[in-house]
Amino acid sequence: MLPTASQNRMEMVIREQILPVLAPVIRHLISRSPRPLQLALEEIRIRQGKPLQVYTHQGDYYLDPEGQPIRLDHKAYRVTQEEVSQTIQLLTRSSLYALEEELRRGYLTIAGGHRVGLAGRTVLSSEGFVQTMKDITHLNIRIAREVPGVADSIKQHLINPAGYKLYNALIISPPQCGKTTLLRDIARQVSDGLLHPNLPGQKVGIVDERSELAGCVNGIPQHAVGSRTDVLDACPKAEGMLMMIRSMSPQLLITDEIGREADRDAILEAVHAGVAVIASAHGHNMAEVKKRPAIRSLIEEQVFSRYLVLSRRLGPVTLEAVYDKHGQCLHRREGRAEWSS
Missing domain, CATH: 3.40.50.300 (P-loop containing nucleotide triphosphate hydrolases)
Known part of the structure; x- marks a missing residue:
């Protein structure tokens, strides 16, 4: 089990840095998930039309409509298009297309140093380089951890x-x-x-x-x-x-x-x-x-x-x-x- 100081720090990270950038329904499911799972979170995978998925050091889980971790994807909560859009708006403060360089790289860095990977349809320049990204349908929120010592x-x-x-x-x-x-x-x-x-x-x-x-x-x-x-x-x-x-x-x-x-x-x-x-x-x-x-x-x-x-x-x-x-x-x-x- 993590030391108490580390637990408190991780709880603060989830509460103040991660939950506020999630669509309300996804935020509710993560907040209702078991505390040990929240403390162990490494990634939150949000894919349009697909089961909501989380990764910890013990492996990956789907979350059911009550926020409980399960292994069976057909019983998992499925992310809607609206929830993907809401999450993007919260992550970018409704200014996605002002973040041209970040879109070109395929990820955003948010407060706390957490990295959000993006996938969807890319738009290429005339030279064949990625110019921007649109129709984003997949998000991967990678939770950064500081481990002093x-x-x-x-x-x-x-x-x-x-x-x-x-x-x-x-x-x-x-x-x-x-x-x-x-x-x-x-x-x-x-x-x-x-x-x-x-x-x-x-x-x-x-x-x-x-x-x-x-x-x-x-x-x-x-x-x-x-x-x-x-x-x-x-x-x-x-x-x-x-x-x-x-x-x-x-x-x-x-x-x-x-x-x-x-x-x-x-x-x-x-x-x-x-x-x-x-x-x-x-x-x-x-x-x-x-x-x-x-x-x-x-x-x-x-x-x-x-x-x-x-x-x-x-x-x-x-x-x-x-x-x-x-x-x-x-x-x-x-x-x-x-x-x-």
């Missing part, structure tokens, strides 16, 4: 004891294993000088292409990312890293989900400039990320001194293995246990 269990793997300097590190993780939450807490602890007694607070630069790490709204971070942290929001990773190096003189750069050649080049530029880099990449293990040419190149050049592999076997941010720059395994979790609430 989540980096405590891994921070010994981020510091070189010879001189107490930060390692360049790559966090490898499948989706929904907590890598963004972990990066956020690493930023906070490094920025505020909490990572190690012999490592004073550092200037941290976050390049937040998807507005998930800092959860900025109007440029203001909604999450605690540290007092010495600067954020480039909604900026492509490669370009943002170079901008940070030129303009903000960070000691640590943090970014999420690298994988393109441009990302590799920017990371090399940062490391050669003496800036530490902690990033993440999608993958279940080292072998998987090595299949991506840009990451394989970084591995072969031994840019990263530590590789941390995450899963959610024991819940989000389960550290499965740690490797050094030579590919030598320094830590491996043994056994298997299921998540329990």
Whole structure:
């Protein structure tokens, strides 16, 4: 069970940030759902004409007309077109088409740093690029969680004891294993000088292409990312890293989900400039990320001194293995246990 402080914080998030942006009927169903489910919410899936669905760390459920979680979709409450429209109006404060850039990216970030994925019919420019989105019929509200201290269990793997300097590190993780939450807490602890007694607070630069790490709204971070942290929001990773190096003189750069050649080049530029880099990449293990040419190149050049592999076997941010720059395994979790609430 979550500690009381975490429970109270999550209750506040649901009550003040999530329920107000839902159509009245959907709001009623979520508010009537069992308290343990509300505390564990990770996603709310709203699809026109489809069952109302929620995701938690224990799996996905449909909600019935009384707000109770069930596994059978034919007994679930089905979302209407009006409820999708009402939710969009509440999310956007009735100014959807003023949010052209957000529609082009396919998601919105709302107060609290929660991200809302959008799907529907896209409108293409004459060059074939997505220009905007209309007839939105699918919404995915991803509930952002701050977990102060989540980096405590891994921070010994981020510091070189010879001189107490930060390692360049790559966090490898499948989706929904907590890598963004972990990066956020690493930023906070490094920025505020909490990572190690012999490592004073550092200037941290976050390049937040998807507005998930800092959860900025109007440029203001909604999450605690540290007092010495600067954020480039909604900026492509490669370009943002170079901008940070030129303009903000960070000691640590943090970014999420690298994988393109441009990302590799920017990371090399940062490391050669003496800036530490902690990033993440999608993958279940080292072998998987090595299949991506840009990451394989970084591995072969031994840019990263530590590789941390995450899963959610024991819940989000389960550290499965740690490797050094030579590919030598320094830590491996043994056994298997299921998540329990």
